[in-house]
Amino acid sequence: MTPRKITINPISRLEGHGKVTIHLDEEGRVEDARFHILQFRGFEVFTQGRPYEEMPIITQRICGICPVSHQLASAKACDAILGLAIPPAARMLRELIHMGQYIQSHALHFFYLASPDLLLGWDADPAVRNVVGVIAEFPEAAVKGVRLRKFGQEIIKALGGKKVHPAFSVPGGVTDSLSENDRDRLAEGLPEAYETCQLALDLLKGWVGKNLEEVGRFANFDSAYTGLVDAKGRVNLYDGRIRIVDAGRNRLAEFDPADYLDHIGEHVEPWSYMKFPFYKPLGYPEGIYRVGPLGRLNAADGLSTPKASAELAHFRALAENGLTGGSLLYHYARLIELLYALERAEQLFNDPGICDTDIKITARPKNREGVGVIEAPRGTLIHHYWVNTAGAIEKANLIVATGHNNAAMNRAVTEVARTYIQNGEVREGILNRVEGAIRCYDPCLSCATHALGQMPLRVEVFDARGGLVHERHRDPTA
Numbered sequence: 305m306t307p308r309k310i311t312i313n314p315i316s317r318l319e320g321h322g323k324v325t326i327h328l329d330e331e332g333r334v335e336d337a338r339f340h341i342l343q344f345r346g347f348e349v350f351t352q353g354r355p356y357e358e359m360p361i362i363t364q365r366i367c368g369i370c371p372v373s374h375q376l377a378s379a380k381a382c383d384a385i386l387g388l389a390i391p392p393a394a395r396m397l398r399e400l401i402h403m404g405q406y407i408q409s410h411a412l413h414f415f416y417l418a419s420p421d422l423l424l425g426w427d428a429d430p431a432v433r434n435v436v437g438v439i440a441e442f443p444e445a446a447v448k449g450v451r452l453r454k455f456g457q458e459i460i461k462a463l464g465g466k467k468v469h470p471a472f473s474v475p476g477g478v479t480d481s482l483s484e485n486d487r488d489r490l491a492e493g494l495p496e497a498y499e500t501c502q503l504a505l506d507l508l509k510g511w512v513g514k515n516l517e518e519v520g521r522f523a524n525f526d527s528a529y530t531g532l533v534d535a536k537g538r539v540n541l542y543d544g545r546i547r548i549v550d551a552g553r554n555r556l557a558e559f560d561p562a563d564y565l566d567h568i569g570e571h572v573e574p575w576s577y578m579k580f581p582f583y584k585p586l587g588y589p590e591g592i593y594r595v596g597p598l599g600r601l602n603a604a605d606g607l608s609t610p611k612a613s614a615e616l617a618h619f620r621a622l623a624e625n626g627l628t629g630g631s632l633l634y635h636y637a638r639l640i641e642l643l644y645a646l647e648r649a650e651q652l653f654n655d656p657g658i659c660d661t662d663i664k665i666t667a668r669p670k671n672r673e674g675v676g677v678i679e680a681p682r683g684t685l686i687h688h689y690w691v692n693t694a695g696a697i698e699k700a701n702l703i704v705a706t707g708h709n710n711a712a713m714n715r716a717v718t719e720v721a722r723t724y725i726q727n728g729e730v731r732e733g734i735l736n737r738v739e740g741a742i743r744c745y746d747p748c749l750s751c752a753t754h755a756l757g758q759m760p761l762r763v764e765v766f767d768a769r770g771g772l773v774h775e776r777h778r779d780p781t782a
């Protein structure tokens with residue numbers, strides 16, 4: 305038997321494009337599988353020399369999907385350079401636009417990207433296994449999903465003025481206050497949003513209940529987990545301390561985000577431009593950890609809102625049955641976070657200070673260095689800037705969610721490939737599963753490469769001599 309390498313291209317229903325190669329040994333067993341990100345990382349280089357206060361505007365251009373997240377992390381890094389705490393209303397408004405981003409991003413992921421696999425089945429014809437197929441089979445859920453996403457976008461629009469690249473979070477605060485009219489109008493959307501979120505949770509929980517064996521088997525592996533937590537150890541999406549726990553959810557470390565370099569290293573592989581972050585004391589690859597919905601829920605002790613906490617209790621009871629590391633649980637965790645984001649938005653609407661007009665502090669830079677960290681929908685997002693005495697960027701370091709999950713995604717793809725390729729035989733359904741494994745992590749490839757635009761994603765199988773023996777191309781459907 306000749307060793308082989310398998311490649312899948314393009315993987316559909318991901319945010320952007322990428323490539324997977326599967327390498328077989330002489331016996332036709334999976335030796336290794338790699339998720340490739342091929343594009344040049346530009347932003348850390350070409351922001352050098354720019355005034356620090358331009359960074360929230362420049363870095364939001366890294367990605368058309370995550371501009372709100374980059375702008376928030378960037379503005380927080382700038383606050384650290386200014387050495388100040390922003391006004392309470394500005395902090396609340398930043399968290400509110402952040403919740404708008406969570407609502408639109410998580411709703412998009414479930415209804416457009418994940419639900420075709422879950423509701424129509426892994427092995428459904430690719431011609432119908434997409435959002436159009438979901439609309440045909442589940443018209444009510446699909447329409448509600450579109451409206452839920454729009455609710456999140458409306459929050460972003462009300463604050464940032466534009467849906468895609470809002471200039472809202474700036475050094476020292478935010479650019480605009482929230483009018484009472486807008487607050488009341490937005491709050492009116494909450495009852496329907498809760499209803500749709502519950503519908504999604506019921507669909508997902510029903511699916512998990514019927515597919516427990518698959519959830520336990522599919523890319524279920526041990527790793528550490530990471531997320532921001534508040535002083536009580538609960539998930540905090542906007543601020544807090546970075547906590548890292550082991551595969552059994554025991555705490556390994558908890559630290560101020562500004563100290564991340566003491567705890568997080570970045571491994572480099574010659575075949576990928578994307579680095580592989582890891583928890584330093586454990587080394588690489590033992591120290592790989594996962595971020596994003598499953599990373600956050602596994603790292604934290606709980607959630608601060610009542611409805612999401614009740615859902616988390618169900619989730620824990622299920623996960624603790626040997627499923628803690630199941631990649632498919634990302635979908636479940638994501639919907640619990642969607643519910644949490646709705647509850648946080650409601651709490652913020654109800655805060656008497658939310659319409660306050662004291663929203664920005666003007667100051668001169670005090671520090672030569674600043675770190676800004678938030679939990680973006682896909683996971684922990686780090687912006688770190690060093691400036692000269694004139695406030696120009698000397699160096700920037702960005703670590704994005706998809707980077708933190710890089711090693712875990714490779715592991716997930718390898719696990720799935722090993723299940724579906726034996727004795728050199730590629731089983732039917734492998735390509736859908738490889739796509740599905742990556743989709744659990746909701747990678748944002750434009751963010752991962754710190755570059756604009758899309759790239760091709762393909763899955764190819766190669767033998768030990770480098771001969772291409774299997775290849776998959778499919779046009780992205782979303």
Ligand code: MG
Pocket residue numbers: 348701702703
């Ligand atoms: Mg970087």
Ligand code: NI
Pocket residue numbers: 366367368369370748749750751752
């Ligand atoms: Ni992105």
